[in-house]
Amino acid sequence: MDKRQIKRFLVSFFPFLVFLISVASPSGDYVFRSVQPASLQPSPPPYVAFRNGTFYLYSSPFGTWRYPGLISVSVNGPLIYINSDCPFGLPTYLRGPGGYELDVFVPPGYQGTCRAELLYGSWSAEYVFKVREVDWYPGVDVRAAVVLNGSGWQFLQLAPDGALYAWGVEIGQLPFSGCVVERGGVLAITQQMPYTELAPGVLVNGSPMWVPYPQSGTSLASFLLDLRGNGTFYLYPAPCLKVEAPPAPAVDPIAEASANDIGLMGAPTPAAYVLARPKLAVAYRIEGPVATVVAANGSSIADRIYIYGFGLPVDMHMLLYYIYFTPTAYLTSDLVLFGSKPPAGRLGPFWAFPGNGTTYYYLGPMEPYLRNAPLPFGAPRGWAGPFIVVADGTGRWGGLPQVVSVAVERLGPWS
Amino acid sequence: MDPVLALMAGSIAALIPLLAVMYKGSDLDYARAAGLISSFAAGFVFGVLAQLWAQFYARFTYLLALGLMSASLGYSWWGIYRRWWVAYLFAAAGWIYLIVLIAAARALGLPDPFLI
Amino acid sequence: MELTPLLAGLVWGLALSVARQWAEQKAAGRADRSELFPDRDVVIAFIVLGTTANVYSALLIASGAPQVYARPSALVALALVTASQLLIFLMALRPSRLDLDLALAASAPYVYLAALWIAAQALGAYTLWLF
Numbered sequence: 001m002d003k004r005q006i007k008r009f010l011v012s013f014f015p016f017l018v019f020l021i022s023v024a025s026p027s028g029d030y031v032f033r034s035v036q037p038a039s040l041q042p043s044p045p046p047y048v049a050f051r052n053g054t055f056y057l058y059s060s061p062f063g064t065w066r067y068p069g070l071i072s073v074s075v076n077g078p079l080i081y082i083n084s085d086c087p088f089g090l091p092t093y094l095r096g097p098g099g100y101e102l103d104v105f106v107p108p109g110y111q112g113t114c115r116a117e118l119l120y121g122s123w124s125a126e127y128v129f130k131v132r133e134v135d136w137y138p139g140v141d142v143r144a145a146v147v148l149n150g151s152g153w154q155f156l157q158l159a160p161d162g163a164l165y166a167w168g169v170e171i172g173q174l175p176f177s178g179c180v181v182e183r184g185g186v187l188a189i190t191q192q193m194p195y196t197e198l199a200p201g202v203l204v205n206g207s208p209m210w211v212p213y214p215q216s217g218t219s220l221a222s223f224l225l226d227l228r229g230n231g232t233f234y235l236y237p238a239p240c241l242k243v244e245a246p247p248a249p250a251v252d253p254i255a256e257a258s259a260n261d262i263g264l265m266g267a268p269t270p271a272a273y274v275l276a277r278p279k280l281a282v283a284y285r286i287e288g289p290v291a292t293v294v295a296a297n298g299s300s301i302a303d304r305i306y307i308y309g310f311g312l313p314v315d316m317h318m319l320l321y322y323i324y325f326t327p328t329a330y331l332t333s334d335l336v337l338f339g340s341k342p343p344a345g346r347l348g349p350f351w352a353f354p355g356n357g358t359t360y361y362y363l364g365p366m367e368p369y370l371r372n373a374p375l376p377f378g379a380p381r382g383w384a385g386p387f388i389v390v391a392d393g394t395g396r397w398g399g400l401p402q403v404v405s406v407a408v409e410r411l412g413p414w415s
Numbered sequence: 416m417d418p419v420l421a422l423m424a425g426s427i428a429a430l431i432p433l434l435a436v437m438y439k440g441s442d443l444d445y446a447r448a449a450g451l452i453s454s455f456a457a458g459f460v461f462g463v464l465a466q467l468w469a470q471f472y473a474r475f476t477y478l479l480a481l482g483l484m485s486a487s488l489g490y491s492w493w494g495i496y497r498r499w500w501v502a503y504l505f506a507a508a509g510w511i512y513l514i515v516l517i518a519a520a521r522a523l524g525l526p527d528p529f530l531i
Numbered sequence: 532m533e534l535t536p537l538l539a540g541l542v543w544g545l546a547l548s549v550a551r552q553w554a555e556q557k558a559a560g561r562a563d564r565s566e567l568f569p570d571r572d573v574v575i576a577f578i579v580l581g582t583t584a585n586v587y588s589a590l591l592i593a594s595g596a597p598q599v600y601a602r603p604s605a606l607v608a609l610a611l612v613t614a615s616q617l618l619i620f621l622m623a624l625r626p627s628r629l630d631l632d633l634a635l636a637a638s639a640p641y642v643y644l645a646a647l648w649i650a651a652q653a654l655g656a657y658t659l660w661l662f
Contacts, residue, residue, distance in 0.1 A: 007631050008573045014638035015580035017645045018588050021659075022532055029533060031651070031659045032588065033595030035602060077657060122655035423538040430545035437552035438575065440564065 026121070027077050030097075034076035037120040038096070041072040042127070047141045049413035054128040056415050058136065059106045062187055065138035069101035071127065077120060084116035086129055106131055106138075132414055137180050137187075137236040141411040144174050144235045150227040150401030152394060153314045155291065157193065157220040158235070164403065165220070168320055168388045169363065172403035179221040179240035183233040190240050191290040192219040198306060198322055204383045205365055209322050212293045212308055214286050222290045224314060227401055234409075245289035251317040253296045253309035254280045256391075259340065260353075260360070263323055265302040265379060266334035275334060276300035280307065289313070302326055302379070315393035322385035330379035338362040338389055339369040348399040350390070361390045361397070421462030428458025428488055432495045450495035453503050457488040460513070476516060476529040483509035533591065540586030544579035551578060551623040558626055570631045577634045578619055584641060585616045602660035604647065611640035 025031045042050055045067065049056040059065055073080065075096030084090050089105045111133050117126045136143070146164075148154070157165040162174040181188040194216035198209035210218075221240065225233060257263070263278045280298035292311040297304070307321035323337070338360070343351040350361035351368050362368045364387035366380070390397065429451045436443055461484040464477070471477035487509035494502030513528070520528040551574070559567050568574070589612045592605055599605045618637040622630050647659045654661070 004570075004631070007635055008570060011573055011577050011631060011634040011638065012580075014641045015577065015584040017641040018584040019532070021644060021648045022587075022591075025648070027657050029591055031648070031657065032591035033599055034658055035595070035598045035660060037657055121657050123657060417535075420535060420538065423535075423542050426542045427538065427545060430542065430549060434545055434549050434552065434575075437549060437556070440556075 027079075030077045037077035037123050038073055038075045038080045038094075038118065038125075040118070040125055041074075043069060043072060045141070047411045047413055049415060053126065054130060056413055057104070057106055057129055057131045058134045058138075058411070058414070059108065059110045059131050060136055060138040061109055061133065061185075062182075063108055063138050065106040065108075067104040067106070070104045071102040073100045073102060073118070074098075075100065080118055080120050082116060082118050084114065086114035086116055088114075088116075088129070090116060104129070108138075109133060130415075134411070134414075135185060136411055137182060137234075137238055140178075140180075140236045140238050142176075142237065143182075143409050143411075144176065145232060145405075145407045145409055146172075146174065146235060147230055147232050147404040147406075148225070148227060148401040149230050149404050151229065151398035152227065152392065152396040153312070153316055154225050154227055154401050155222070155310070155312060155316075155318060156225060156401075157222045159220055160218065166400050167318055167390050168386060169400055171400060172406065174235060174406055175408055176235075176237045177221070178235050178237035180236040180238040181221075181223050181225075181233055182236065183225060183231070187241065188223045188225070188233070189243050189245055189289050190221050190223045191288040192240055193222045193286065193288065193291065193293070194219050199383065202383060204322070204385050209383070209385060211306065211320070211322070212286055212295065214284060222288075224290055224312065226314075230404060243289060247287040247289060248292040248313040249311045250285065250287075250292045250294050251309040251311035251319075251391075253294055253307045253319060253321075254282065256309065256319060256389075257296075257305070257307055257321075260338050260389075261336040261340055262307065262319075262321065262338055263300065263303050263305045264334065264336040265300070265325075265330075266332040267300075267302040267330055267379075268332070269301070274301075276302040278303060278305045280305065302330065302332075316397065317391045319387075319389040319391070321387045322383060323387070324383050325380045327381050329381070331376040332379045333371075333373045333376045335366075335370045335377075335379060337364055337366055337368045337387055342369050342371075350399065358391050358393045359395070359397075361392065361399075363388045363390075416463065416466050418463075420466060421459050424462030424465070425455040425457075425459030428461070429455035432492050436495065444498070446498050446500045447495050449500060449503060450491050453491040453506050454488060454495070457484055457491055457506060457509065460484055460509075461488065471527075471529050474529040475531055480509070480513055480516070480529070483512050533587075536587045536590035537583065539590075540583035541579070543586060544582030547582055547619065547623040548575050548578045551575065551626060554624055555626050568626050568628065568630065571626075574622060574626075574630045574634060577637070578623055581615065581619050581634070581637060585612045585619070588612055588640070588644065599660065602662070604660045604662050608640060608644060608647075608659075611643055615640050 022029050044050045075094050075098055077096050080094045082090050082092055087107055094100050110131055113130045115128050117124055154166050158177055160177050162177045163170055164172045164174055179190050181190055193212055195210045195218050196213040196216040198211045265276050267274055267276045278298045278300040280296045283295045283297055286293040294309045297306045304324040305321055310318040339353050344354050345352050347361055350363050353360040433451055464481055487506040490502045490506040516528040555564050615637040618633050622633050651659055
């Protein structure tokens with residue numbers, strides 16, 4: 001063949017080389033446009049250290065610690081394989097082109113070192129993960145360490161603005177709110193109790209009347225702590241855990257109210273001086289593992305009562321009630337807010353009413369028991385409350401706990 | 416549906432017979448020019464229909480439309496080759512078929528023209 | 532295979548080859564064009580296929596984001612593709628007897644890319660841009 005034939009053949013063949021490259025390449029057209037199969041960008045959260053390709057992670061005994069978007073992978077080629085011996089739930093391959101955020105899920109209690117390798121052919125990138133277990137709730141980097149002093153079981157509630165309530169009485173302020181409470185290395189069962197205003201816009205003793213009401217917007221995270229002297233608990237700003245626990249036993253507020261003459265008032269009627277007792281009926285129930293609330297209300301000619309019985313799984317329960325006294329001006333000699341007989345003494349701000357096996361402690365804006373007063377006195381008018389009665393069946397309750405100290409602890413990177 | 420791809424398909428369908436005619440040195444008269452326009456239109460519509468393959472590949476009317484468009488292109492090229500303008504009337508059959516489908520779909524209020 | 536750059540190159544190649552026919556007609560007049568321009572069939576095929584290959588590779592390289600432009604080998608490829616397309620323009624608009632040699636010179640980018648590809652396969656690299 002002479003030169004002309006060779007030139008003709010080559011000239012017709014050479015343009016096909018480009019299409020042959022595109023078709024015959026293992027990665028297809030990506031050979032023309034990618035420089036590397038993938039580019040990686042690690043973005044660790046502030047409590048994770050990252051040096052020399054090594055992540056220093058934490059694991060928690062309480063659950064899986066999730067690190068979302070720990071490594072951002074932008075895949076330029078058709079495929080990236082991930083080869084790892086870590087039990088972190090990493091995918092085995094990533095298809096390109098596209099961007100991915102790799103999430104790492106560290107199982108509870110996992111400690112040690114493991115590797116993950118991203119590769120495609122002769123290109124590879126390796127990351128080492130060193131995990132250490134820490135006594136911390138997963139996913140949050142801050143917690144409040146609260147030291148309380150008290151004795152006996154305490155029913156604590158945390159408002160969304162961080163106010164801490166014990167038995168419905170505000171005892172302190174925490175820097176943030178949350179629903180995960182850890183005491184002694186164990187998580188406490190918390191329950192979100194929905195609250196609403198009993199009479200919107202009405203203030204009694206300077207505060208609105210917050211009462212439990214199902215499906216409300218505001219919730220108080222409620223939990224129980226057993227104190228013997230000083231006790232520390234940790235609050236994590238995390239949402240509540242879903243627990244399967246039996247509901248707390250309910251308490252019958254109607255029986256308690258009638259046994260203790262709640263709302264008994266003497267009212268002079270044209271026919272005679274009558275002792276008016278409100279007739280109560282149950283309105284609704286809220287069931288939960290920490291507290292079961294039975295709400296009842298009713299009225300007599302002299303007043304109207306809204307009473308809420310909090311049944312707790314420990315041998316204690318609580319009553320919360322608000323009373324609306326009729327605006328008619330009454331002169332009366334009998335007004336009982338709690339008690340079938342006079343109180344036996346005081347425990348701090350509480351009036352104590354011992355019963356058989358259970359001692360009742362009353363806290364309210366008025367004297368609880370006034371019967372057969374020597375001179376008639378003017379009955380109150382309008383809203384009154386909140387009246388709180390703590391019923392102690394254990395005999396250990398030493399009154400409201402005191403907040404000794406509140407400290408904020410931050411989780412920093414290790415090493 | 417990318418109109419640029421359809422435009423390119425139409426251009427390729429018209430440029431190939433043009434190149435063939437000019438290569439052979441034949442003269443380009445009005446019959447052949449009409450054939451070029453008909454090829455471009457057939458190629459354009461074929462490009463539009465081909466991009467809808469994934470949505471309509473199971474419909475008989477769609478497959479028939481694709482076939483008629485290919486036949487329309489073939490008839491146009493035949494008309495250019497033989498300078499026989501009657502071939503373009505056969506090429507129009509594909510067009511008429513599509514127009515009837517679209518009108519029927521509009522009248523019946525259906526979302527797309529491929530009835531069955 | 533990306534369809535849009537392929538078809539775009541094909542359309543442009545066909546248009547250039549039609550332009551070549553017109554230029555040949557102007558240069559030859561009544562004379563026989565196959566005598567005046569030997570190998571015009573191969574040259575036509577090269578104009579069509581070469582333009583398609585030039586447009587295809589240029590668009591693919593340009594779509595590789597800014598990282599590709601940091602590689603000198605990619606810039607060399609783009610320069611060769613541009614030069615090749617200019618030669619094809621020359622062949623289309625000024626037909627001459629030297630068109631076969633011009634076409635051989637215009638094949639430089641394809642040979643360059645094929646050489647890069649063979650080297651990449653030998654080295655196990657997954658990109659053509661080795662330097």
